[in-house]
Amino acid sequence: MFKLFKKKPDKFILMLIEQAALTFKGLEYLQEYMKTHEHELAEKLTQTEKEADEVRRILIAELNRTFVTPIDREDIFALSRSIDDVVDYAYSTISEMDVLNVKPTTFMMRMASLVKDATYELYMAMQRLEEHPAVAAEHSQRAKALETRVEMVYREAIADIFSGPEDVRHVFEMLKRREVLRHLSNAADRVDEAANLIADIVVKTN
Numbered sequence: 001m002f003k004l005f006k007k008k009p010d011k012f013i014l015m016l017i018e019q020a021a022l023t024f025k026g027l028e029y030l031q032e033y034m035k036t037h038e039h040e041l042a043e044k045l046t047q048t049e050k051e052a053d054e055v056r057r058i059l060i061a062e063l064n065r066t067f068v069t070p071i072d073r074e075d076i077f078a079l080s081r082s083i084d085d086v087v088d089y090a091y092s093t094i095s096e097m098d099v100l101n102v103k104p105t106t107f108m109m110r111m112a113s114l115v116k117d118a119t120y121e122l123y124m125a126m127q128r129l130e131e132h133p134a135v136a137a138e139h140s141q142r143a144k145a146l147e148t149r150v151e152m153v154y155r156e157a158i159a160d161i162f163s164g165p166e167d168v169r170h171v172f173e174m175l176k177r178r179e180v181l182r183h184l185s186n187a188a189d190r191v192d193e194a195a196n197l198i199a200d201i202v203v204k205t206n
Helices: 011-036 039-065 073-100 106-128 133-161 168-204
Strands: none
Touching: 011 039, 011 073, 011 106, 039 073, 073 106, 073 168, 106 133, 106 168, 133 168
């Protein structure tokens, strides 16, 4: 009987949860790729990024034809975009590593691991947003804290690669590494953006 009166989850929340789940999955592949450098993981991440794009396309289509939404349509759109950007940057990280023939460094592995943990917090926040907004806000704060740690590692990595170029070949190598590090940093920035949006939504809806 209780199930008959239980509120049905909103379709937009469900799609945002699905996006967050795919993003977390993509970052898991990225982390494993950093450890093993296996091409199969790059292919899996590519497929996951395509699936995430498809969910976002459906969300936008639904948003355009729905008059009443559970939260501001601008917030739904922006949050969907930020979550999608994270997995997009994970994909571009692997693409750059492949094209530029960059081997994973300790710094890259640490950053990928932290971003993965942060996307898990986003996923948990989205799962809790509708029924337990205060808990969702806590997860968003954890995601922001992890983003801060990513940026600390990023600064360490940049300082390391520019610490002492020896020749032209070394300069080319450090520029390639910086490009990969930048993609990982951008992924973390989008996590922070998504976490801020979740916190704003919590404030607006309570």
